[in-house]
Amino acid sequence: MTKKLEIVYVVPSRYDDEGYVKRYIWGVVPSNSLAVLKSLTESLAAENPFPGIEIGVTSYDDNVEKIPFKKIARLNRRGDTKVVVGLVGVQTGQFPRAAEIALEFKKLGVDAMIGGFHVSGVLALFEELTPELQELTDRGVTLICGESETPGVLQSLFQDVLDGRLQPIYRFPKAPDLKDAPLPQVDPSYVDHFGARWATIDSSRGCPYGCTFCTVINIQGRKMRCREADAVLATIRRNHDKGVKNFFFTDDNFARSRIWREVFDGMIEMRKEGLNVGFMMQIDTQSCKIPDFVEKAKAAGCRSVFIGMESVNPANIAAAGKSQNSVEEYRDMVGRWQKAEVVVHVGYIIGFPNDTIESVKSDVHFLRDHVGVDLVSFFMMTPLPGSVDHFEMVKRGEPIDPDLNKYDSFHEAFQHPNMPNGQWAEATKIAYTEFYTKDNCTTILRRIARKHYWFMFWSLIWYRYSGVFSGTHPMMTGFFRVKNRLERRSGFKKEGLFQFAWRWVKDFVLDARSYVRLFFEFQEIWFLTRRPEADAILLDVSPEPKTALLQADGDWSENETQPQPFALEPLAISGNNAEPPSVLEPIAVPSSSGRGFAALADLRRHWNTIQQRVAEYNWSGRCDAAIQEIRRVLAVTAQTLRERSECLIQRPSRSCKKQAIALQQVVSEIEEQLVTIEKNPTDKSVLYRSQHFIRERLIARYEELTHRYVRTRRRVNGWGKDALAKLKKGKVLTLTGQSLFRVPAAACLETYLSLRFSIAAMRKEL
Numbered sequence: 001m002t003k004k005l006e007i008v009y010v011v012p013s014r015y016d017d018e019g020y021v022k023r024y025i026w027g028v029v030p031s032n033s034l035a036v037l038k039s040l041t042e043s044l045a046a047e048n049p050f051p052g053i054e055i056g057v058t059s060y061d062d063n064v065e066k067i068p069f070k071k072i073a074r075l076n077r078r079g080d081t082k083v084v085v086g087l088v089g090v091q092t093g094q095f096p097r098a099a100e101i102a103l104e105f106k107k108l109g110v111d112a113m114i115g116g117f118h119v120s121g122v123l124a125l126f127e128e129l130t131p132e133l134q135e136l137t138d139r140g141v142t143l144i145c146g147e148s149e150t151p152g153v154l155q156s157l158f159q160d161v162l163d164g165r166l167q168p169i170y171r172f173p174k175a176p177d178l179k180d181a182p183l184p185q186v187d188p189s190y191v192d193h194f195g196a197r198w199a200t201i202d203s204s205r206g207c208p209y210g211c212t213f214c215t216v217i218n219i220q221g222r223k224m225r226c227r228e229a230d231a232v233l234a235t236i237r238r239n240h241d242k243g244v245k246n247f248f249f250t251d252d253n254f255a256r257s258r259i260w261r262e263v264f265d266g267m268i269e270m271r272k273e274g275l276n277v278g279f280m281m282q283i284d285t286q287s288c289k290i291p292d293f294v295e296k297a298k299a300a301g302c303r304s305v306f307i308g309m310e311s312v313n314p315a316n317i318a319a320a321g322k323s324q325n326s327v328e329e330y331r332d333m334v335g336r337w338q339k340a341e342v343v344v345h346v347g348y349i350i351g352f353p354n355d356t357i358e359s360v361k362s363d364v365h366f367l368r369d370h371v372g373v374d375l376v377s378f379f380m381m382t383p384l385p386g387s388v389d390h391f392e393m394v395k396r397g398e399p400i401d402p403d404l405n406k407y408d409s410f411h412e413a414f415q416h417p418n419m420p421n422g423q424w425a426e427a428t429k430i431a432y433t434e435f436y437t438k439d440n441c442t443t444i445l446r447r448i449a450r451k452h453y454w455f456m457f458w459s460l461i462w463y464r465y466s467g468v469f470s471g472t473h474p475m476m477t478g479f480f481r482v483k484n485r486l487e488r489r490s491g492f493k494k495e496g497l498f499q500f501a502w503r504w505v506k507d508f509v510l511d512a513r514s515y516v517r518l519f520f521e522f523q524e525i526w527f528l529t530r531r532p533e534a535d536a537i538l539l540d541v542s543p544e545p546k547t548a549l550l551q552a553d554g555d556w557s558e559n560e561t562q563p564q565p566f567a568l569e570p571l572a573i574s575g576n577n578a579e580p581p582s583v584l585e586p587i588a589v590p591s592s593s594g595r596g597f598a599a600l601a602d603l604r605r606h607w608n609t610i611q612q613r614v615a616e617y618n619w620s621g622r623c624d625a626a627i628q629e630i631r632r633v634l635a636v637t638a639q640t641l642r643e644r645s646e647c648l649i650q651r652p653s654r655s656c657k658k659q660a661i662a663l664q665q666v667v668s669e670i671e672e673q674l675v676t677i678e679k680n681p682t683d684k685s686v687l688y689r690s691q692h693f694i695r696e697r698l699i700a701r702y703e704e705l706t707h708r709y710v711r712t713r714r715r716v717n718g719w720g721k722d723a724l725a726k727l728k729k730g731k732v733l734t735l736t737g738q739s740l741f742r743v744p745a746a747a748c749l750e751t752y753l754s755l756r757f758s759i760a761a762m763r764k765e766l
Helices: 032-047 067-077 092-106 119-124 131-137 154-165 228-241 262-273 294-302 314-319 327-339 357-371 387-397 424-436 438-447 452-471 497-529 598-618 624-647 654-679 682-707 706-729 740-764
Strands: 006-011 024-027 054-061 081-087 111-114 143-144 169-171 196-202 246-249 279-284 303-309 341-348 377-379 478-481
Touching: 006 032, 006 067, 006 154, 006 314, 032 054, 032 196, 067 092, 081 092, 081 154, 092 111, 092 119, 092 131, 119 143, 119 387, 131 143, 143 246, 196 228, 196 279, 228 262, 228 357, 262 294, 262 357, 294 303, 303 327, 327 341, 327 357, 341 357, 341 424, 357 424, 377 424, 377 452, 377 654, 438 452, 438 497, 478 624, 497 706, 497 740, 598 624, 598 682, 624 654, 624 682, 654 682, 682 706, 706 740
Parallel strands: 006 054, 006 081, 081 111, 111 143, 143 169, 196 246, 246 279, 279 303, 303 341, 341 377
Antiparallel strands: 024 478
């Protein structure tokens, strides 16, 4: 006789392109679906609906834990225990892995069920089962469609489990009321599997908008259903008592929840009581216009907002049915959140009908340099079951990839009309590479609120690593991959021990190279951004060195005449009709300045404004205007440096003459770049090369002059690259003599700089 019902919930992972399960030592974001279902089931167990039967609830996350198939099967073979396994929150990209987990349990004699967005999405828009769902029901796996908060549905489901009469499909009532439903509670042992202790809360479900690529509106509805604000606040307090202080509101659009004001007011009171609670939320682009929304969000502890921007191309936005988005308002919207010291993280989709590999690069530059967001998650357009896009493609008979494992927003799921032969995936890689450059990471950390510095620092490392180096989506991965040789997708041959070991070694070497590169890249970024006003050095360019102190932000000493800055006009958005600003006037050079590199300081200070102008022109299809903007900037810089060089060369000091020669070299490089521009005044590649020249040659010189650690870091890097190149060519003898003595010096410097950075990062010091 059954005395115990053991309910096992499993969150499935995905397979990589080689068929191995994606599992990590630590994950990124815990599963809200798992927390919701576990809390609902524990609440049911507390009511004791089955007399004489004890209910146990356990859970596993396949992304961070190995599923103990044999242990669960042994438990089911006990005469007094009935086990049922539920695969929860299964998205389309997770479905192949979920299906194999369910079928494995069926082989072991354990009942298995699958629910989540894929099953619910298919059954929401199609009358008949798709082949992958039909196959599972034919093999005895139960499908669950809908949400579980309707009173009585879970009790009825588990009664069927106990009676041994599970049905092939259960369709729960649509859009249940959430007012009295139990909220997800934090399981500390589960949260410990993730890099940061975040708890998820869905205070509402549904979305009022009609985006064609979205599955939420057809699965959870377009009417917002909300929980009680008091219950949400009580849950936050309980979780805070368990040591979890950061929360993620997983509502598809928290700004449209009718309880947002009450929740914010309650969290404001908590913070006044000394509870250091913080949160991130998902909102729409228009939410900043809601009276008091931004201000109350800041006071309540909002640290980050995730906004569905999707595209900066108006034609793409119209194609997606996202009429609430307006490109002309993006910059102002982002500025309002940043002024409130809230990190702006946007979702951006690549693969709309109007996208090309060239337009993607231009659009990303506009997003990066003009709109100025802090973080971007790039997604490849994916026709997910449950969305209008998927339904229409199936109805039209358009070919889409049958392998659901590719439906993870990081693979080509159909043939894009403008980006064939892998160009779509290449464009996505370009998007991550162009946004998460060292220059942009430096810019972001310079402007971010100091209290968010380390959050942003680690986030930028993670996004650069995932999107640029490892080729995985930053929101769908984890820290430190763990591969199991025996856990491989059906259809892939199991590798031998030595073959698998060699694969592991190659993966380890590639990851180690990425980690080392990131370490040194962000060590330099930290030196440039930890204190923008620090690390000033003496520039000995006059007989009185003490009067030549150039601060990192370009300030002049008290005894010197300050040069006039670049005459940059305020940047105004005027779409495709934008007119070029007035020509930049040459800078008046005071003869007593003694400051050869002050022009580069001006250039560094105004670089963001220049990038904004160039991005606006380029995005508007006015590449020629963007190139002329760069030409004017370079011409002003060259003229200023030339005049200062002539001033310095007349002084008797050797240091002045040396500095004058250095300035003349810079002028020569600028003039070469200007010649290239004059020959190709409308070539977009010239525009990109010119921007790279300003950043990597001119501004880099200024950074080296004003940050002694950066100068040292780059010198060590340069010597290391040179030494490595000589070793690869077999020129060992060329490392003798003076070069040989650099080895211990470089090693000492490397150790000092690395320790300084590592200790600061661990202590979160600036």
